[in-house]
Structure formats: C-alpha cells, structure tokens
Amino acid sequence: MRPLRPYAEPHITGVCLGLVLLACFALSGQGLGASGAFASVASGVVGAVSPETAGHSAYFQSYLQDGSPWTAWIVVEIIGVLIGAAASAALAGRTRLTYVGAVRPSGGKLCAGVAGGILMGIGAALARGCTSGLALSGGAMLSVAAWIFMLALFFAGFLAAPLVRRLWP
Template sequence: MKAKPYMNPYLAGFLLGLVLLTTIYITGRGLGASGGVKSVVLTLISDVAPTHTANTPYLANYAETHPGGPLKDWLFFEIVGVLIGAFLSGVISNRMGLKLERGPRITNRTRIVAAIIGGFLFGLGSQLGRGCTSGAALSGMGVMSLGGIITMLAIFGTGYFFAYFFRKLWL
C-alpha cells in the first residue's frame, strides 16, 4: 500500500494556529510539551527522594502548588494525545515503521549519539528558556509577545547557523 501524501504545510500551519487560539481561549495559556514532561520528572523526584524534595525550595514549591502530580496537569494529557495522534496518523497514512534516518557518511551509532545529545541540549534549553518551542515560541507569538518572537528568531537563527557545522550528519 502506497503512503499517502503529507498535508499541505500552509493548511497544517493554519490548523495549528486555530488549535493554539482555541487552547489560549479555553485554558488561558498556550501549548507546550516541556511543562508536561517537567511535571512527570518532578513528581518522580518527589516520589523517589521526598527528603530531597522537602529540602529543595524549587521542588518543595512545585510539590505544594501541584498536588496530585502529572495526572492533574492537562499538559501531561496533551503529550499523551500527541503521541497517540502521531501513532494513529502513521497508521492511517501507511507511514508506520521503525527506521533510523541518517546521512550516508555517518554510522548508526553516531546518529543515535547525536540525537541523544541534541535532545538533551534541547531539553536543557527549554528549561533555561522557560519553555519549549511550542510554549515559548508558538504560544508566545500567538499572543504577540516580544519574547516569543525573539525566541522563534533565536531558534531558527541558531538552527541555520549550526546546520552548516553539522550538515555532514545528513548529507
């Protein structure tokens, strides 16, 4: 069975904008995955090391202001919905499969190590920048926040700058 073509990117962007607008209208805040991941990680830390949580002001404040853990945080369910939606999209469009995409000049190991390091750095950056691409850039731009616009410019500018140095991983 042949894979279905991707959605028109302009239509997909427009629909993403409508989802973002609806989310801001209903919840009073935008989308963002890093908040959901953070709630799971901080809850795990609280469960594994309650003494450490009590002695660390940031963790203690989070535990106090978020009783019930990640199951009380709608961002956790956003992440679950994204994962389920991506899976269903892959099944419906006949794009399911495990495949490691890499450039012809690198090994599978190099690709995996680069992906893990990149993911770690992106996660660290999302916490230092007070949000991931979705939360800081898209949601910020959705409400015309100067910080959101600067974040989006920084994300794409940094991506273009580093693409030159890491292009051999793909080309």
C-alpha cells in the same frame, strides 16, 4: 502491508495547528508546550519515591504545590499528543520504526541528532520552558521576547548548519 500515504500538506497543517492553539487558549487559558510535562512527571515520581527530598526542594515544590502533577494541564496535553500521533500514524499506515532521510543514518548522524536533542532539552530546562511553547504560545500572544528568541534561534541555526553539514549527504 498497506502502502504509505503522503504526509499532510504543510500549509493546511500549519492552519490546523493555529486553530488548535486558539482552541487551547479559549478552552483552557493555557498555550501549547512540552518541556513542563517532563518536569511535572519527574516531580511526581520524586514526590512518590522520596517525599522528604521533594519537600526540601524548591524546584520540585513548584510543581507539587498546585495539586497532583499527574493532572497538570501540560501532562494531559502531552498524553493527548502521544495518542493523536499514534492515531495519525496508524491512519496513514506509518507505524513502523523508520528513519526519515535520504539515506540510512550513520553512527555520527545518530550521535549528532541525540546530542542536539540533549542540548535542546538542557536549554529548555535552563530556560524553564521549551522552544515550542515559546514560539507557538508566546509568538501567538505577540510577545516581544518570543519573537526575539525565534529570530535568534533561526540565526543560530543558519550559523551552525555549515558546521554540521558534513554529517548529511
């Protein structure tokens, strides 16, 4: 087994992410995000399995009206993210399943992490967008709503941190 390579330097990675965002805007006219891909795929599945259900739902129709949801920009983007992540992990020798942290996670830590992920997913569905799309794309376009959201997100994180701190050593 190859030795693990160190993670990328975060400042350089941040600049690269900004360049990717700029390229996305310049080449496709679209920003970056993630949650819309899952809604597009779910709409495609419902449309394939039960066309009458999809035809009677305004929610599903909003994703199905512009052609195939499978070729939507955001679905292609997420496929590229998965391929890029797999390639990056392979190049860095980090392809095995592992937990990143100081100690092995307890059941409580895993449950808290899953619950937090579910809550973020529900919030993204209710907001019809995700934090990454709002923060990256909205922030890059200097959207006031995006900046207010990010400040509120960090403020809420600082308020919640003491409540969940006991789960981490």
